[in-house]
Structures are given as structure tokens and as C-alpha cells.
Amino acid sequence: xxxxxxxxxxxxxxxxxxxxxxxxxxxxxxxxxxxxxxxxxxxxxxxxxxxxxxxxxxxxxxxxxxxxxxxxxxxxxxxxxxxxxxxxxxxxxxxxxxxxxxxxxxxxxxxxxxxxxxxxxxxxxxxxxxxxxxxxxxxxxxxxxxxxxxxxxxxxxxxxxxxxxxxxxxxxxxxxxxxxxxxxxxxxxxxxxxxxxxxxxxxxxxx
Numbered sequence: 001x002x003x004x005x006x007x008x009x010x011x012x013x014x015x016x017x018x019x020x021x022x023x024x025x026x027x028x029x030x031x032x033x034x035x036x037x038x039x040x041x042x043x044x045x046x047x048x049x050x051x052x053x054x055x056x057x058x059x060x061x062x063x064x065x066x067x068x069x070x071x072x073x074x075x076x077x078x079x080x081x082x083x084x085x086x087x088x089x090x091x092x093x094x095x096x097x098x099x100x101x102x103x104x105x106x107x108x109x110x111x112x113x114x115x116x117x118x119x120x121x122x123x124x125x126x127x128x129x130x131x132x133x134x135x136x137x138x139x140x141x142x143x144x145x146x147x148x149x150x151x152x153x154x155x156x157x158x159x160x161x162x163x164x165x166x167x168x169x170x171x172x173x174x175x176x177x178x179x180x181x182x183x184x185x186x187x188x189x190x191x192x193x194x195x196x197x198x199x200x201x202x203x204x205x206x207x
Contacts (some may be wrong), residue, residue, distance in 0.1 A: 026177040031155065032096045032104075032170010033057075036173040037080040053092065060157075061090035071111045071169070072139045079109065079140060082144030084171040086113070087121075096175060098149035103178040106145045108158060110135035121168055124157035126150070132161045135168045146178065 010181065026032065053059060059136040062085050065082030073079060098104065112119040112135040125147045133143030156175060160168050 016076050027090060028163060028177055028179045029172040029189060031176060032098075033094055033173060033175045036175075037171060038083040038085050039080065041077065046113065058092045058094050060092035061087065062087060062092060063153060070138070074136065074139045074141045077109055077140045077142050079172050084169045086167045086169040087160040088167045089160065091157055091159040093154065094154055095153055098154040099177075100150055100154060101148065101194070103148050104195050105146055105176050106176055107172070107176075108133060108143045108170055109172040109175045110141045110168055110170045112137045112166065112168055113132050114164060119164040119166060119168040120161035121170070122159050122161040124155075124159070127157075154162070
């Protein structure tokens with residue numbers, strides 16, 4: 001009787017943990033950034049390119065903006081239909097809701113228009129510099145970072161690295177939560193173990 005009560009109590013606790021994890025988790029494969037493709041209706045954009053950052057959901061300053069044409073799409077790169085942002089200088093940023101302890105994958109798709117030697121991007125995560133990313137000349141390249149949130153709101157900032165020989169263009173920026181299988185897997189294994197124990201043969205007392 002006591003064992004059955006223990007199994008029931010532990011199972012209820014596991015179900016509560018599952019519910020808590022599911023509430024805290026963010027959808028996998030969903031871009032948490034607003035308008036990471038810099039899409040807008042109509043080209044060319046207005047003369048003051050900074051006027052379109054706010055409607056796009058971004059803040060900061062940029063030097064160029066145009067349609068995503070002209071450059072070769074590199075291996076494994078998928079572009080959405082829409083605009084691109086070009087950096088001569090300046091930076092753009094966006095704040096996004098995050099879960100402390102959750103891992104994320106930041107992808108910036110970029111190419112260089114300034115020099116055949118390519119250019120470099122300097123992204124930041126909550127003010128901390130990530131490794132510089134190389135943008136190939138006239139070929140869209142996916143630059144990827146695995147990062148972790150420590151607060152409930154995190155800032156993604158993208159800026160060109162210093163001393164570039166020309167502008168860098170970016171498109172299809174995404175921030176996606178990386179699924180954490182460890183907790184669900186542990187819960188599943190624990191539940192299976194409790195199920196087996198609950199069905200163990202009962203000892204029959206012989207008078």
C-alpha cells in the first residue's frame with residue numbers, strides 16, 4: 001500500500017515537472033526575431049534608410065538597403081523573399097524574450113560587396129562580442145552561433161567588424177531555441193521505471 005502511494009506521488013510530481021518545462025520552453029524551429037528577413041513592400045527603399053528599421057522591428061542605424069538579388073546563394077543557405085540590409089557602418093539590434101539557461105542558435109546570412117577578399121561581421125549577444133563572422137564576396141553565407149540566455153530578455157546586435165574594405169549585406173537573420181532533450185528523456189525513463197516497479201509481482205505470504 002505504501003509503495004503504491006509512493007508511485008502515485010512521484011508520478012504526480014513528474015507530471016508537474018513536465019507541465020512546468022513545457023510552459024517555460026519556447027517553440028523549436030521558430031524564429032524568435034521579428035522580421036529577420038528585413039521584408040518590406042516596394043523597392044527602392046526611402047532615401048533615409050533608418051526610417052524603415054522601426055517598421056521592420058529593428059533599432060539602430062544602417063547605410064544601405066535593397067532587394068536580395070545579385071549574389072550567389074552558397075551551400076545550405078536559404079533566403080526568404082524580401083529585402084536585405086547593408087552595412088557601411090552603424091549597427092542594428094533587437095531585444096527578444098528568452099528563457100534563462102535555454103540554448104539558442106543565432107544565424108546571420110551575409111555576403112560581401114566591398115572586396116573580393118570578403119568582409120567581416122561582429123555580432124554581440126547581450127553586449128558580449130561573439131567571434132567575428134566571415135562574409136564571402138558576392139556569395140550568401142550562413143554564419144552560425146550557439147549561445148545561451150542568462151536573462152528573460154536578450155539583445156542581438158549586428159555590426160560590421162572594424163577596418164572592412166567595403167560594405168557587408170545581411171538577410172535571413174534567425175534566433176531559434178535549441179531543444180533540450182535531457183529533461184524530457186530523464187522524465188520518460190523515470191516514468192517507465194516507476195511503471196515497471198508498480199507492476200512487480202506481489203509476494204504472497206504462506207501461513
